[in-house]
Amino acid sequence: MTPHNEAEKGDYAEVILLPGDPLRAKWIAENFLEGPRQVNGVRNCLGFTGKWQGVPVSVQATGMGQPSTGIYVHELLDVYGAKTLIRVGTCGGLSTRVKVRDIVLGAAVSTDSAMYKPTFAPFTYAPFADFELLRAADEYATGQMLESHVGGLLSSDMFYGGDPKKVFETVAAHNVLAVEMEAYTIYTLAARFKARALAICTVSDCLVTGEEITPEDRQSTLDSMVEMALTVGTR
Ligand SMILES: O=P(O)(O)O[C@H]1O[C@H](CO)[C@@H](O)[C@H]1O
Numbered sequence: 668m669t670p671h672n673e674a675e676k677g678d679y680a681e682v683i684l685l686p687g688d689p690l691r692a693k694w695i696a697e698n699f700l701e702g703p704r705q706v707n708g709v710r711n712c713l714g715f716t717g718k719w720q721g722v723p724v725s726v727q728a729t730g731m732g733q734p735s736t737g738i739y740v741h742e743l744l745d746v747y748g749a750k751t752l753i754r755v756g757t758c759g760g761l762s763t764r765v766k767v768r769d770i771v772l773g774a775a776v777s778t779d780s781a782m783y784k785p786t787f788a789p790f791t792y793a794p795f796a797d798f799e800l801l802r803a804a805d806e807y808a809t810g811q812m813l814e815s816h817v818g819g820l821l822s823s824d825m826f827y828g829g830d831p832k833k834v835f836e837t838v839a840a841h842n843v844l845a846v847e848m849e850a851y852t853i854y855t856l857a858a859r860f861k862a863r864a865l866a867i868c869t870v871s872d873c874l875v876t877g878e879e880i881t882p883e884d885r886q887s888t889l890d891s892m893v894e895m896a897l898t899v900g901t902r
């Protein structure tokens with residue numbers, strides 16, 4: 668047990684999917700896992716463990732943003748023995764070549780957060796995805812004919828922060844394809860604990876064109892992302 672997690676040691680699988688939204692964690696557990704059981708309900712930041720194609724898999728919500736994510740992910744790695752972490756999130760597209768419903772595989776992550784600045788000072792740390800997971804996800808996307816892009820993500824602390832076209836202009840001009848709020852911390856902590864991590868994010872809205880995903884599309888597109896995460900995480 669931890670201050671934020673009521674699970675006992677052994678309650679989590681080594682492979683853990685990480686959505687921000689607790690209800691997405693529940694939806695994944697109920698719709699994709701065999702025999703899911705809830706292992707965490709503290710603060711309603713839900714966690715579940717079950718099996719996917721016979722392999723134990725957990726799903727744990729992180730909440731929104733890096734401070735919240737840092738708490739759950741640190742404890743999963745330090746206390747519960749997580750070895751493979753796959754974020755299954757939504758993101759905002761920063762490039763016209765990234766359309767809503769597409770998937771972005773975060774090869775590396777930039778941030779505006781100061782959370783890890785003291786840790787790495789005087790350097791700026793550039794966290795990156797586990798290469799085997801990234802390659803497997805890219806191959807899976809090709810095999811399934813999914814619209815998917817490998818590139819940079821931005822983990823921003825700011826959801827509301829002015830005109831996105833202006834705010835994100837410079838990072839977008841440096842191959843950052845999409846903005847979300849958690850991947851930087853997940854990759855950094857995975858590196859610290861010698862675990863594997865990948866962020867798979869579905870583009871829910873395009874910050875350049877203003878296009879947004881429809882509720883009908885949301886379901887089928889999130890399905891593809893979750894199946895990709897389960898396939899690459901368990902092989
Ligand atoms: O869909 P999730 O995984 O929550 O991810 C995105 O959505 C939230 C913002 O609406 C942030 O957590 C952001 O990273």
Ligand SMILES: O=c1cc[nH]c(=O)[nH]1
Binds near residue numbers: 847871872874
């Ligand atoms: O625009 C968006 C969409 C999803 N998540 C974000 O952080 N920003």
